[in-house]
Amino acid sequence: MSPTTRIRTAGATAAAMLVGSVLFPGGAAAQPSAETEAQPAPEVLHNVIYRARADGTSRGAVVAYKMDDHNVNSAQPTLLPGQTFEVNAVLADPQLAGMEISIEWPYGSNLHCEILVDDQIVAKADQFIAPRLLRPKDDPMYGVLQCGAPLNLPTDGAATAPTPDVSTPLPPEA
16 A cells, blocks of 8 residues: 555545544433432522611611621611611521611601512511600610511620539539
């Protein structure tokens, strides 16, 4: 066989393989290998919208809200009459959605809050805070509107009760 014949045969074979691979695609394996594990379903997250509004004089307003399942965030918006403060968050458990609106005394206002989870209103609250000359001593939550789930924030001056250590035995009584 001459070298030119060999080159022509190799070229014809390569051309036939190229045409064959285009006309007859290879088959794919339909079943995954035994080593492949099924992936767990992704966690479903919920879009939460917090809305706060104050109709009246409300200086020093603070809006605290659940930013995610473990963290609380706060903002100090300028709540002028007719303006709405709105913030978005993402929670895995929509039952944890909660917020608090507070204003400084001696100011009074009509406070309004809404919580929407996946564009559905799940909590709504309205409260009138009357103006006062002195801070009320018997109501530490005066001027605060709670909406939705509690935020579990520590209040000023309130100490948490220590948890008893159950590993140490009690002394015998005489």
